[in-house]
Amino acid sequence: MASTETLTAERILEATEEVLRRYGPAKATVVDVARALGVSHGSVYRHFRTKAALREAVTERWLSRTEIMLAELTGAQGRPAPEKLREWFAALFEAKRHKAGDDPELFATYSVLIDENSGVVDRHLEVLVGQVRTVVEEGVRDGEFTAPEPEATARALFSATAHFHDPAYAPEWRRPTVDADFDAVVALLLRGLRA
Secondary structure: OOOOOOOOHHHHHHHHHHHHHHHOOOOOOHHHHHHHHOOOHHHHHHHOOOHHHHHHHHHHHHHHHHHHHHHHHHHOOOOOHHHHHHHHHHHHHHHHHHHHHHOHHHHHHHHHHHHHOHHHHHHHHHHHHHHHHHHHHHHHHOOOOOOOOHHHHHHHHHHHOHHHOOHHHHHHHHOOOHHHHHHHHHHHHHHHHHO
């Protein structure tokens, strides 16, 4: 039974997310995606040449949601850089924790897809580090931070907070002390930037 709705890449990606949630990455197939859309698997392949390309696009879509949300914080005007940087890391932590806790099946699926699509992940991490660098540069410009090398500083800040955004640490995000740990780490980093 063919769908009467126009088949778009976005519709395919939405259906792929549902199929991945239902079957997991090991069992989900392009045929399953096509069946969910009411089209032939050839129709899906016209938009995504391979299963790997489809999985990569789903991964990129998932990661870009976080990038877009954080870009709004980065671009906020009239806010002190220390406050903006703290909120940026808090929003990243909350987004990751939310994804891990609210939809553990999909989070586990994306953890597998992220391992498969290291190029997509590398680009994502570069975008995030670039956003941190932008805030650091603002802080230096406004005299709020001392950071002679904003790029190196941004990478160091991102690495120092990995415990709160790297999916490998997701099981620890449920610990009762994790929020206090986060606050302590960010406060320490901000003090270091003001030195």
